Amino acid sequence: MIEIVNIKKTFGDRAVLKGVSGRFENGNNSLIIGASGTGKSVLLKCIVGLIQPDEGDVLFDGRSLFKSSINEVKKIRREMGMLFQGSALFDSLSVFENVRFPLDMLMHGMQEAEKNDQVMHSLERVGLAPAAHKMPAEISGGMRKRVGIARAIVMNPKYLFCDEPNSGLDPMTSIKIDELISDITDEFNMTTIVVTHDMNSVMGIGEYVMFLHEGLKEWEGDSNSILHSKSQALREFVFASKIMEKLL
Amino acid sequence: MNIIQNWGKYFLFLSSTVRNREPFRVYPSLILDEMVKIGTNSLVIVAIVSTFIGMVTCLQTADNLVSPLVPMSVIGTICRDMTLLELAPTFTCVVLAGKVGSNLAGEIGSMRITEQIDAIDVMGINSSSYLILPKIIAACIMIPALCILAAFLSLMGGYLIGEITGAISPTDFVAGIRNGFRPFNVFFALTKSFVFAFLISTISSYKGYFTFGGALEIGQASTKAVTNSVIGILIADLILAKIMI
Numbered sequence: 001m002i003e004i005v006n007i008k009k010t011f012g013d014r015a016v017l018k019g020v021s022g023r024f025e026n027g028n029n030s031l032i033i034g035a036s037g038t039g040k041s042v043l044l045k046c047i048v049g050l051i052q053p054d055e056g057d058v059l060f061d062g063r064s065l066f067k068s069s070i071n072e073v074k075k076i077r078r079e080m081g082m083l084f085q086g087s088a089l090f091d092s093l094s095v096f097e098n099v100r101f102p103l104d105m106l107m108h109g110m111q112e113a114e115k116n117d118q119v120m121h122s123l124e125r126v127g128l129a130p131a132a133h134k135m136p137a138e139i140s141g142g143m144r145k146r147v148g149i150a151r152a153i154v155m156n157p158k159y160l161f162c163d164e165p166n167s168g169l170d171p172m173t174s175i176k177i178d179e180l181i182s183d184i185t186d187e188f189n190m191t192t193i194v195v196t197h198d199m200n201s202v203m204g205i206g207e208y209v210m211f212l213h214e215g216l217k218e219w220e221g222d223s224n225s226i227l228h229s230k231s232q233a234l235r236e237f238v239f240a241s242k243i244m245e246k247l248l
Numbered sequence: 249m250n251i252i253q254n255w256g257k258y259f260l261f262l263s264s265t266v267r268n269r270e271p272f273r274v275y276p277s278l279i280l281d282e283m284v285k286i287g288t289n290s291l292v293i294v295a296i297v298s299t300f301i302g303m304v305t306c307l308q309t310a311d312n313l314v315s316p317l318v319p320m321s322v323i324g325t326i327c328r329d330m331t332l333l334e335l336a337p338t339f340t341c342v343v344l345a346g347k348v349g350s351n352l353a354g355e356i357g358s359m360r361i362t363e364q365i366d367a368i369d370v371m372g373i374n375s376s377s378y379l380i381l382p383k384i385i386a387a388c389i390m391i392p393a394l395c396i397l398a399a400f401l402s403l404m405g406g407y408l409i410g411e412i413t414g415a416i417s418p419t420d421f422v423a424g425i426r427n428g429f430r431p432f433n434v435f436f437a438l439t440k441s442f443v444f445a446f447l448i449s450t451i452s453s454y455k456g457y458f459t460f461g462g463a464l465e466i467g468q469a470s471t472k473a474v475t476n477s478v479i480g481i482l483i484a485d486l487i488l489a490k491i492m493i
Contacts, residue, residue, distance in 0.1 A: 050366050070268055077372030088363040102371050105378075108271065161370075 001026055002159060002191050007046050007056035009039070016042050017053070018215040027189045029182050029205045031196055031223075034212035035237055040195045041085075043212065044163055047193065048082060049073065060159065078106055081152030083162040083181075087144040089136040089151075096132040099123060099151045106155065122150040126180060142173035146180065153184055160185065160192040166201060174198065178205045199238060202226065211237065261376060261454050265384065269377035278382035279389075286348050286383070286449075287390030291397075297343050298398035301335055302327065302405030310415035323416045324424020327406045332433045336399035338485050341444035344391060345477035349452035352383060353473035356456030357466040365457070376457065384449045391445030392438050399437065440488055447480040 002024040009017040016039040024030040032040050045051040047058050049065050058065040060076050068076070089098050099122055103115045123129045126146040131139055139147070145165060152160060162181060166174035182205040185192040194201065202209055206223035213233040221229070226238060309326045356379060359365050368375040403425065410416035416424075452473035459469040 045366075048370050050369060074268075074372040077370060080370055080372075082367065082370045084363040084367060086362055088367040090364055091362075105270065105274065105371065105373050108273075 001061055002047065002193065003059040004043075004047060005057045005059065007043060007053045007058070009042055009046060009051065009053045016215055017046070019056070020212065020215075020217050021056075022210050022217060022220060024191050024193050024208065026191050027185065028192070028207045029185050030191070030193045030208040030210070031202055031206040032193060032210050032212060033195075033197060033202055033206075033237070034218075035197065038212045039215050040197075040212055041163055044161060044193065044195045048080060048161055049077065078155065079158040081155065081157035081160045083145065083148040083152050083160075083165055085164040085167055087136075087141075087148040089144055089147055091136055093136075094132070095123070095128065095134050095136065095139065095147050098136065098147060099154050102151065102155050118154060119150075122154040123147075125153065125184070126150045141168050142170075142177065145169065145173075145177055149177075149180060149184065153188065156188065158190060160188075160190045162192070162194040162196075164195055164197075166196060166198045171200065174200060175204065181205065197237075213237075257458070258450075258454050261380075261457065262450060264374070264376040265381045266377065268374050269381060270374060274378070275382055275385075278378075279386050282382045282386030283390050285351070286386050287394060290344060290347055290390075290394060293343060293347060294340055294394045294398050295401055298336065298340060298402040299405040301339060302331065302402030303409040305330055305335065305402070306406030306410050306421075307413065307415055310410070320416050320420040321424035321427060323410070324406070324421040325427050326424075327403060327421075328425045328429070329433065331399050331402045331406075332437045334485075335402055337395045337437045337440040337444065338481065340395050340398040341391065341441060341448065341481050342478055344394065345444075345448050345452075345481060346474050348387065348391075349448050349473045349477045350470040352449065352452035353456035353459075353470045354466055356380075356453055357459035357469045360457060360459045361462060361466065380450075380453045380457065383453055384446065387445040387449035388442055391448070392441040395437060395441035436488075436492055439492065440485065443484050443488060444481045447484060448477045451477045451480055 004020060004022050007017050007020045008015070020039075020043060032043060034040050042051060046053045046056075049058070052066065057067060060079070063072065063076055065073060065076060090101065093101065096119060100115060100119045103110060103118060107115065120129055120132070123132055126149050128143060128146050128150060131143060136144060136147070160181070165177050165181060169177065178201050181192060181194065184190070194205070196202070203223050206226075209221060209223055209226055210217055211219040211231070211234050219226075219229055219231045219234045226234070229235060229238075305327050306323060309323045313323060356365075359379070365375045365379070368378060407418060407421050410421050411418050455469045455473040455476065459465050
């Protein structure tokens with residue numbers, strides 16, 4: 001379980017996060033949604049420790065990310081996997097080497113054959129074993145996302161983070177990526193947090209949804225109750241899509 | 249205020265490359281890769297620049313020393329001292345600041361904006377140590393080696409052009425090179441090139457590591473890396489000359 005406690009973050013004069021708290025349970029697909037510029041990605045970067053919040057803390061199964069020793073933080077980070085918006089694959093490494101990278105760097109006692117098996121297992125899990133030898137520049141955006149997922153799960157993480165996993169993808173591929181994230185979360189019983197503004201994802205895989213508005217948690221609940229929320233900001237966000245309006 | 253902040257950030261960045269670094273076994277292959285990129289890939293430009301500079305130095309010195317009271321071998325002595333004291337270490341490093349510095353800043357800057365550095369950090373790997381430390385070590389090994397090569401080729405250039413044009417005979421040139429040779433000057437040249445290598449690699453990496461934005465900012469970071477490295481080299485050159493000579 002991941003718990004965020006009163007996260008505040010200001011850039012210059014602009015308060016991006018004004019005190020956000022919440023709990024993300026094990027085995028759930030938790031979604032952080034909101035319009036552009038509401039602080040979703042900043043909140044995710046605070047959760048994984050890429051940005052130090054001005055106030056507040058993040059607890060990973062009770063372990064503080066910002067008050068622990070460096071070794072403890074490293075230990076927590078090694079239990080994380082993250083899919084970045086642009087996939088963040090290393091250009092100079094092949095798909096196979098990209099997925100193997102965390103094992104090479106962090107699993108010092110592991111045998112070579114065991115590492116290779118684990119990499120191939122991750123690639124098979126995302127359906128990309130045949131593309132193992134290709135370079136990132138040679139594969140499509142959707143495939144890059146899947147390689148990103150394979151790299152994120154190769155260490156069998158307890159926590160999975162996805163920053164806008166559907167950005168730049170067509171609807172069909174987006175649905176496949178969502179399903180993959182959801183299946184992997186169930187399979188590994190991970191705590192998964194997805195930042196998105198895609199309502200298809202919200203309705204498809206959102207077991208817990210946190211809606212951010214102007215740096216604050218405006219609403220939280222499951223995807224079924226989102227359509228009946230009384231929050232004006234949330235309704236405007238949800239029904240900005242004409243399709244959602246027609247669905248009701 | 250901004251300058252003080254930048255200095256503070258630069259020194260914190262430097263300390264982050266050695267604090268909580270990765271295990272030693274990670275670095276040898278990374279250092280070798282960087283040695284090829286920084287050293288081997290710069291051989292051609294260093295060879296061309298230093299040979300031509302040596303030729304020009306020899307011709308211009310010969311042209312200015314027309315007095316019958318000055319022995320011709322002085323041309324060789326002047327070429328040697330100019331090469332060892334200034335041209336080989338400083339000029340070569342200014343050229344390398346352009347080639348290696350912009351390359352380092354561009355490479356690290358593009359890794360930053362495509363979130364590859366964030367990906368390394370999230371894995372629990374010290375990104376500055378993993379990415380930057382091998383570059384600093386490789387630069388500090390290869391750039392002094394390139395400066396030795398530059399000094400040799402520069403003197404060879406002077407020797408050849410002297411003979412081809414008849415400006416100075418090979419015997420006089422070699423006699424001039426040997427005359428009053430101080431081994432300390434070689435040590436001085438190597439010390440300078442080592443310091444310049446450190447400045448080029450750290451300043452360029454720093455500029456790349458803290459790039460934010462997009463393609464435009466990568467270009468700006470590369471430009472700043474080169475200009476700041478060159479300024480750093482010139483200031484360090486002055487300080488070292490004052491301290492060591």
